[in-house]
Amino acid sequence: MGKHKLIWLVLVSLFTNSAWAEMQLNLTKGVTAVSRDVYDLHMLVLWICTAIGVIVFGAMFWSMAFHRKSKGAKAADFHESTKVEILWTAIPIVILIAMAVPATTTLIAMEDNTNSDVTIQITGSQWKWHYKYFDQDIEYYSVLSTPPEQYQNQQETTAIKGEHYLLEVDKPLVIPANKKVRFLITSDDVIHSWWVPAFAIKQDANPGFINEAWTRVDEPGIYRGQCAELCGKDHGFMPIVVEVKSAEDYDIWLNEQQQRIAQAASAEQASLTTAMSKAELMQLGKTTYTAYCSACHQPSGLGLPPAFPALKGSPITTTGTIQDHINIVFNGKTGTGMQAYGKQLSLKELAAVITYERNAWGNNTGDLVQASDVKSAVASSVEGKAQEATASLAIETAVEEAVEIITEEVPVEDLSKVYSHDELMTMGEKVYLKACVACHQPTGAGLPPAFPALKGSVIATGDITVHLDMVINGSKKNAAMTAFGSQLTKTEIAAVVTYERNAWGNNTGDLVQPAAVDAASAK
Structure with a gap:
């Protein structure tokens, strides 16, 4: 009786959720709500696939054992069965729907970057990570801190490799607990991938593009990851360490970083007058x-x-x-x-x-x-480049002036002028192709989620004042949307907003004049 109980306990422990979660061969459960949803989804699909395998292979082996020729079984002579065909079509559809519903819910949650409390830009570089905190004058590089002698297996140093060998850095990414942290992920050279299993985040860092991710960690702690894209010779030496602090400790850390920046600036200034041996x-x-x-x-x-x-x-x-x-x-x-x-x-x-x-x-x-x-060498280099740029600018200016003389003088912006629909649309298309097309695309379809579509969007078809404010002042929720109030004239802003509200089938019929932009800018 004792032997049977032992076998029963072993079987139960193997198939309990907690036992699966602790196995190193299984997906990690993570420390965020999204990571737990991903784990639950993974286990649901695993059990569905296991059940299908048991049923299909069980039926197959049972048929081979009990309907073999040596037992006198004869093959059925029917060619097709409508009922069977309906069943083997309907059952997989039901199974797929049962998996698709929770999968879609989880994917939507993973892509929801709205209402973030902190935004951090992550830039991959061979072979380190650069972190930049928006709304804070804080940025730094995070580099592997494992000594080269250890991973190059030099002499006796191989015997002192630490617990976090190749997963330790000099400066970890620091984020607050219980806050929604949004990541804008890119690269300045080749393709990298920012992967932290505990957060269920694995997002490619592509040069020239911005990918997004987010997390909200409930408990303070230290979580580790790695670059998950083969990015060159030292790909294996590009770890990620994220330190999650409580709100109070995070504020203390921010203050410490501001002090560190100030001290570094003072030290930098002092080094200019100090000669080292x-x-x-x-x-x-x-x-x-x-x-x-x-x-x-x-x-x-x-x-x-x-x-x-x-x-x-x-x-x-x-x-x-x-x-x-x-x-x-x-x-x-x-x-x-x-x-x-x-x-x-x-x-x-x-x-x-x-x-x-x-x-x-x-x-x-x-x-x-x-x-x-x-400093002197850099200043000389900058001055030389400035002189080259000035000379080039002088030539361009001379050419532009010559063209203006040949054609006509560029008029001063008249904020009281009222433009027609055709004038605004023609001018707006030119401004859009100059300032907006790289992100929102010629078709207005954008590059979601970083650069949302304008075609049929709430912004481009809704309240004009909201649309104007977005173009003039940028977006606080989406750091990728910059302010164009200082880059474009009020007439250009009026034209491009009119264009966006009437192009690609938006057809709101709204005409925005320079005076309206001037009034919105004054608020």
Whole structure:
């Protein structure tokens, strides 16, 4: 009797929901309402598929065992049965509907980014994440903190790998608990994927596009993930760590970040008047190089040609000018894997790593670069680009003036002028194709959910004052919708709003004049 009870307990434990949830081979249940819905949906479909498999294979094996020829069974001679065909068509339809209803509900919830409390832009970069908090002057990079010696299996360091080996970063993403956090996910180089299993979020980061996701975590804690898209050589060293804090702790963290930014600015200013010794520069430079450069150019400086050229004996680091060296480290190099580190490193760190590269691995140029040298070089580069832009602008201006003289002088905007329907639509189409088409598309269909459709939308067919406010001041709910009040003239705004309210079959018949835009802007 005891043996039978033991078997029964084992079977029950195997098929309970909690037991499945704790299995490492199963989908994780997560810590958000959406992640739990996804888990429940997964289990529902799993049990439906299991039941179908048991019934189908059970019937098949039973038929083979009890209707075999050796037992005298004879095959049926009917060719077709209408009842059977109706049944095997109707039953799968019912099953599909039973799975589609909860699946659709869950998918709609996953895509609902409205009424968010915090909006964070996430940018994937080889091989790190950049986080930028909207409405807060806070942004930073999050980089793998596992020492390279460990994942390169050098010497005895392999024995001290921590619990979160390859899943630890120097600066985690911090979000508040019990708040709806909206993520705008993109990339500045190749395709990455921001994946945090506990949140049921796996969203591609595509260069030139913005994908959206959101989460609301009930309990504070630390949750980990990884880049889930093969993004290059160091794809496996691009972890994600999210720290969820209580509302009080999150406010404290925000204040700490503001203080850190202020202190960094003061330290940056102080570094401009402080000269570091060669030993100090080489020590800081080696630390910075190991953290940011060694993955591509290797600790030995030999690189991985041709994608990542050697720095040892390189013309850039030996015979090249310091100005050119600073420029390539600060601004990167278009069309290559060399990123811009101007926003990632302080002036002191930039000076140190450039000094290190010019004196390590036998380069021995003897050059010492200070933070003030970096600032001067960057300023000279910016000034040079500004002069080029000014010269180019002067030429363009001269051409425009010549064209204006040949044709006619551009009139000053007249806010009291009343335009006809055809005038507004012609002008509005030109403005739309210049300022709006990239996001909302020529057809007005948009790129949902980041860029909603204007064709048949509530904005383009509803209250004009709401439509004007959206175009003039942008959207607080959708950070992707910028304010055009300072980019377009009032006449252009009047024209493009008229166009949007009458194009693509909207046909509201509304005509918006510059005076109406002027009145809306004054509110």
